[in-house]
Amino acid sequence: xxxxxxxxxxxxxxxxxxxxxxxxxxxxxxxxxxxxxxxxxxxxxxxxxxxxxxxxxxxxxxxxxxxxxxxxxxxxxxxxxxxxxxxxxxxxxxxxxxxxxxxxxxxxxxxxxxxxxxxxxxxxxxxxxxxxxxxxxxxxxxxxxxxxxxxxxxxxxxxxxxxxxxxxxxxxxxxxxxxxxxxxxxxxxxxxxxxxxxxxxxxxxxxxxxxxxxxxxxxxxxxxxxxxxxxxxxxxxxxxxxxxxxxxxxxxxxxxxxxxxxxxxxxxxxxxxxxxxxxxxxxxxxxxxxxxxxxxxxxxxxxxxxxxxxxxxxxxxxxxxxxxxxxxxxxxxxxxxxxxxxxxxxxxxxxxxxxxxxxxxxxxxxxxxxxxxxxxxxxxxxxxxxxxxxxxxxxxxxxxxxxxxxxxxxxxxxxxxxxxxxxxxxxxxxxxxxxxxxxxxxxxxxxxxxxxxxxx
Numbered sequence: 001x002x003x004x005x006x007x008x009x010x011x012x013x014x015x016x017x018x019x020x021x022x023x024x025x026x027x028x029x030x031x032x033x034x035x036x037x038x039x040x041x042x043x044x045x046x047x048x049x050x051x052x053x054x055x056x057x058x059x060x061x062x063x064x065x066x067x068x069x070x071x072x073x074x075x076x077x078x079x080x081x082x083x084x085x086x087x088x089x090x091x092x093x094x095x096x097x098x099x100x101x102x103x104x105x106x107x108x109x110x111x112x113x114x115x116x117x118x119x120x121x122x123x124x125x126x127x128x129x130x131x132x133x134x135x136x137x138x139x140x141x142x143x144x145x146x147x148x149x150x151x152x153x154x155x156x157x158x159x160x161x162x163x164x165x166x167x168x169x170x171x172x173x174x175x176x177x178x179x180x181x182x183x184x185x186x187x188x189x190x191x192x193x194x195x196x197x198x199x200x201x202x203x204x205x206x207x208x209x210x211x212x213x214x215x216x217x218x219x220x221x222x223x224x225x226x227x228x229x230x231x232x233x234x235x236x237x238x239x240x241x242x243x244x245x246x247x248x249x250x251x252x253x254x255x256x257x258x259x260x261x262x263x264x265x266x267x268x269x270x271x272x273x274x275x276x277x278x279x280x281x282x283x284x285x286x287x288x289x290x291x292x293x294x295x296x297x298x299x300x301x302x303x304x305x306x307x308x309x310x311x312x313x314x315x316x317x318x319x320x321x322x323x324x325x326x327x328x329x330x331x332x333x334x335x336x337x338x339x340x341x342x343x344x345x346x347x348x349x350x351x352x353x354x355x356x357x358x359x360x361x362x363x364x365x366x367x368x369x370x371x372x373x374x375x376x377x378x379x380x381x382x383x384x385x386x387x388x389x390x391x392x393x394x395x396x397x398x399x400x401x402x403x404x405x406x407x408x409x410x411x412x413x414x415x416x417x418x419x420x421x422x423x424x425x426x427x428x429x430x431x432x433x434x435x436x437x438x439x440x441x442x443x444x445x446x447x448x449x450x451x452x453x454x455x456x
Contacts, residue, residue, distance in 0.1 A: 016099065017222040020214065024224030024232045030217065031157035031165075031229065037215040039169040041102055041150035044208040046180045047113055047200050048142015050284045050404060051308070053135075055184045058291065059193035064119055066127045068292065072412035074128045075288065078135030079405030083398045086144050090260075090394015093145075097218035098153035105145035106209045110201040112137040117194040117201075139401060148397050152390050155381050156219040156252055160228050160327070163378040167323020170373030171316040178312035181305050219252040219386075257385025263392045271435075271442035272331050272379045273396045275338045278431035279368050281403030282346060285411040285424065293421045297353040307352075307362065314366020322374040330446070331379035336439040338371030342432035350422040376400075 017023070023030035046052040057071055066074075093101050116134045151166070158165045187196040220227045263269045286293065294304025322334055345364035351357040380392050414424035 016097070017217045017219070018224060022224065023217055029229030030223060030225060031220065031227075033215060034154055034157045034217060035165055035169055037211055038150045038154040039172055040211060041208070041216070042147055042169070042173055043176050044106065044204060045109070045142040045146040045150075046177065046184075047197070047204075048109055048138045048140075048144070048146070049177070049180075050143075050287045050408075051177050051180050052142075052184060053138065054288050054290060055181050055188065055305075056193050056197075057288070059188065060119070060131075063121070063193070064127050064131065065121045066124065066131065068289075069412045069416055070124060070128055071131060072288070072408045074131035075135050076405045076409035077128070077132040078137075079139045079401055081132070081136040082140035082144050083400075083402035083405055085140055086148070086398040086401060087391070087394045089140075089145050089148060090391045090397070093149055093152060093390030093394065094388060097222075098149040098156075099212060099216040099218055101145055102149040102153075102212045102216055103209060105141045105149065106204050106212060108137065108141035109146060110204040112141060113197040113201040113204075117197040139404075143404070144397065144401060148390075148393060151377050152393050153216060153218065155377050155389060155393075156386055157217075158228060159381075162381060163323040163326035163374055164320075165323075166377035167319045167326075167373040170323075170377065171319040174312045174315045174319065174369065178308040181308060185305070221252055253385050253387030253389070255387070257387035258383075258392070259388050260391040260395065263380070263384045263388075264395060266383070267438065268332060268383055268442050268446060269380070269392070269396075271438045272335045272375045272383075273399050274435035274438055275335045275342065275432060276372055276375050276396070277399040277403040278428075278435055279338070279342055279372070279403075280400040281407035281410075281431065282342070282425070282428040283365070283369070283407075284404035285407030285428075286349065288408040289411050289415070289421060292415075296421060299353075310362045311366045311369065314363050315369040316366075318367045318370025319373045322370055323378065326374035326378045326382065330443065331375060331382065332439045332442040332446075334371055334374050334379075336436055336443070338368055338375065339432040339436035339439060341367040341371070343429055343436075346425045346428045346432070350425045 023033075053075070057068065060066070060071060061068060064071075089101070112134065116138070119130065119134070122130060154166055154169060155162060184196065187199065190196070217223050224232055226232070258266070290304055290307070291301050294301065297304075326334055341364050345361055345368050348357045348361035348364060352361050376393075376396065380396060381389055384392055410427075411421055411424040414427070415421050
């Protein structure tokens with residue numbers, strides 16, 4: 001087919017998504033390249049993820065003279081501020097595209113790492129504000145924008161196999177994230193935490209930024225392709241300053257796709273968002289305090305950090321199965337399963353030092369974590385379409401980040417009051433219970449099969 005010039009005067013030049021090379025002229029569907037580079041983009045966000053921050057907490061307490069509670073408060077403030085900004089980041093993503101936003105996020109993340117590597121001893125009244133700003137920039141650029149732009153980009157390139165593709169990406173990343181704490185500990189042992197952060201900043205600027213500039217593309221339409229490898233879009237020639245250029249529409253999705261406001265008014269959005277926000281809160285808290293919690297149970301640092309590897313063993317197949325299912329069933333089914341797994345996880349994690357319950361905790365954590373990919377990458381575009389996916393994803397990501405902000409502070413507060421982290425685990429059961437109710441109500445309220453266009 002022939003496509004008329006794009007709206008808003010964008011036809012005057014070749015779209016950015018077709019530079020420095022044109023994906024539509026490759027002999028294969030470029031979505032498979034997007035799968036690889038988007039996965040690497042998410043992996044590059046590790047310094048801004050809780051798994052990448054938690055291994056630095058002991059060094060930070062020593063370097064800044066702040067206590068674990070002080071750092072947890074700063075982490076809460078910084079992460080909470082990041083969460084409040086993410087909806088705006090989602091809107092910017094729809095406006096400027098994944099490529100520009102991801103590149104900006106990488107440079108911001110690298111700058112933040114260098115800045116944090118310079119911290120020294122501070123009083124509480126100076127240290128908490130300084131670390132709040134540092135954690136806020138770290139979380140907003142890494143866990144926030146870089147992850148959001150990479151995942152949203154991948155979701156834009158697939159429809160029929162979106163669940164399978166995004167889950168395959170997340171399954172691979174699960175092993176990478178599980179190995180990250182051990183790798184970062186080795187990096188710290190080389191020349192201290194300051195050099196470790198500077199090395200990561202160098203990798204981001206010299207390697208990841210180049211990858212994004214070369215290979216990231218916002219969507220198939222703006223790259224001259226039909227989604228899911230349906231072929232090339234035949235372009236129309238448009239004269240501009242006596243030069244004939246090709247143009248394709250840069251607008252993604254359809255006019256029937258839900259807006260952000262419509263999605264937020266739909267219970268299905270909250271049914272798939274509450275479970276991931278709940279797990280983000282408690283899993284972040286456990287990861288952030290994993291060394292201290294392990295000591296409470298009688299484990300060494302090396303022993304307790306190894307918990308993340310068997311968790312990945314369970315989460316990877318769950319992620320893959322969930323990805324296949326989300327392409328075929330309503331996402332609320334998976335949300336309900338994830339909520340039940342979390343309830344089991346939190347209760348059994350309180351008794352992790354008992355072999356049987358420890359195994360149950362690892363399995364339940366892995367199953368819960370396996371629900372992340374289907375519910376964060378595939379559920380929302382299936383329910384609400386792709387036109388405003390960045391803005392909708394931004395709200396879901398904001399809820400997740402806000403949960404990750406409150407979780408560590410809540411656990412630290414409970415531990416300070418009671419002397420144990422276990423009561424915090426029991427309190428955390430409330431959130432997946434609410435998520436389970438929301439999912440069950442959604443299944444009753446929307447009995448019809450869900451398609452890629454929103455249900456009236």
